[in-house]
Amino acid sequence: MAATKDPRPCSIADALALVGEKYSLLVLREVCLGNGRFDQLVRNIGAPRDILATRLRRLVDAGILTKRAYSERPQRFEYRPTQAGLELEPVLMTLMAWGDRHLRKDDDRPMVIEHVCGNELAPVVTCRACGDPVRHEDLAAHPQVSGWTVSGPSAA
Amino acid sequence: MAATKDPRPCSIADALALVGEKYSLLVLREVCLGNGRFDQLVRNIGAPRDILATRLRRLVDAGILTKRAYSERPQRFEYRPTQAGLELEPVLMTLMAWGDRHLRKDDDRPMVIEHVCGNELAPVVTCRACGDPVRHEDLAAHPQVSGWTVSGPSAA
DNA sequence: TATGGTGAGTTTGGATTTCCTACTCACCGG
DNA sequence: CCGGTGAGTAGGAAATCCAAACTCACCATA
Numbered sequence: 001m002a003a004t005k006d007p008r009p010c011s012i013a014d015a016l017a018l019v020g021e022k023y024s025l026l027v028l029r030e031v032c033l034g035n036g037r038f039d040q041l042v043r044n045i046g047a048p049r050d051i052l053a054t055r056l057r058r059l060v061d062a063g064i065l066t067k068r069a070y071s072e073r074p075q076r077f078e079y080r081p082t083q084a085g086l087e088l089e090p091v092l093m094t095l096m097a098w099g100d101r102h103l104r105k106d107d108d109r110p111m112v113i114e115h116v117c118g119n120e121l122a123p124v125v126t127c128r129a130c131g132d133p134v135r136h137e138d139l140a141a142h143p144q145v146s147g148w149t150v151s152g153p154s155a156a
Numbered sequence: 157m158a159a160t161k162d163p164r165p166c167s168i169a170d171a172l173a174l175v176g177e178k179y180s181l182l183v184l185r186e187v188c189l190g191n192g193r194f195d196q197l198v199r200n201i202g203a204p205r206d207i208l209a210t211r212l213r214r215l216v217d218a219g220i221l222t223k224r225a226y227s228e229r230p231q232r233f234e235y236r237p238t239q240a241g242l243e244l245e246p247v248l249m250t251l252m253a254w255g256d257r258h259l260r261k262d263d264d265r266p267m268v269i270e271h272v273c274g275n276e277l278a279p280v281v282t283c284r285a286c287g288d289p290v291r292h293e294d295l296a297a298h299p300q301v302s303g304w305t306v307s308g309p310s311a312a
Numbered sequence: 313t314a315t316g317g318t319g320a321g322t323t324t325g326g327a328t329t330t331c332c333t334a335c336t337c338a339c340c341g342g
Numbered sequence: 343c344c345g346g347t348g349a350g351t352a353g354g355a356a357a358t359c360c361a362a363a364c365t366c367a368c369c370a371t372a
Contacts, residue, residue: 007182007199007200008186008200008201008266008267009266009267010185010252010266010267011251011252011253011254011256011259011260011265011266011267012181012182012185012248012251012252013182014255014259014260015251015252015254015255015259016251020181022329025172025176026163026166026168026172029166029168030164033297033307034306034307035305035306037348037349038349039349042349043163044164044304045163045164046162046163047163047331048330048332049332049349049351050330050332050351050352051329051330052350053350053351063258073338073339074338074339074340074347074348074349075338075339075348075349076348076349077348077349081292084254087258088254089292089295090281090290091247091254093281093290093295094246094247094250094281095168095171095172095247096166096167096168096171098167098171098240098243098244098247099171101243102219103167103170104167104170109167109300110164110165110167110299110300111164111165111166111167111299111300111301111304112297112298113297113298114295114296114298115283115285115286115288115294115295116293116294116295116296117283117285118285119284119285119286120285121285121290121295122283122284122285123282123290124281124282124284125249125279126282127271127273127275127278127279127280128275128280129271129273129275129276129277129278130271130273130275132271134246134249134271134277136188136237136242138272138273139269139270139272139277140269140270140272141189141267141268141269141270142268142270143267144265144267145266148200148267149191150189150191151190151191193319194319194320194321195319195320195321203360204359204360204362205320205321206321206322206323206359206361207358207359207360209320209322229368230318230319230320230367230369231319231320231367232318233319233320
């Protein structure tokens, strides 16, 4: 019989196993902002130094960041996003927009991103095929691994 | 003087404070799939029951889930996403796509989402104003709170 | 009416992580 | 030589996590 104990196989879970630990996505935020030095990260994130060191190692190992020296003698390092890391930035933007909408009063947004088009960035997740915004009602899930089910959302 | 110890104020951090704990986003995944009952969640996520109970309380308190009885006598409950919860689904989709691209070989995707347009969902984060995909090079950050800086990403 | 089963948790006690403070080590500037 | 900065390590207390067992209410059946 199939495994009845294992959790559902899923790329969301896999992704979170890499970047879902505390501070990891904040590290990515800072690194994408161009603040990739250890002490900057400590200050801007508010993480304990040892935890930060652990996270950085992990993110480098995972191929999300690179560590490069910006100065030999004295050796000084800087972390930067890889391509894979940069491709997580839209996730951060979407999450930030969600936070701005649901966690704050009015338009007290601590940070505004400007898009190259000249407007303030308001990220929208769309379907590549048809271009429409992704809405829950328009989605249907199909597990590719047998044994895993999705109940259609019983109508509200 | 300004606080030199506090971390950067940021909606990403605030959002993660709510949904960034282990399992929280997986709970949301299951609930969006329509699997909102406690034992389903335990099985599909693989979380310890006590942790799950804690997360559920937190997500309900935060207004991301609701708890509703689908049966009185015997009392049986089901968790469902609120509007705010549903609006996090695009984040999950984007994260899943990232995981599919970077964490898996070939097209071994454990789960495929079908969009109402008839195609397999490939989520793209776009700028609402101009419709273009969001790319790192096209963004410029502006902290709204003084004292916080962003270094322009020194050219690769 | 005893027997077993399900759903939805709570309890318990031990294994991991995280957190905080302090410390190191290398180098630089005066 | 002295103090300061960047990039971490070290050590122990505090918080979390985990698995398994337990509870409690109810239903099914025999």
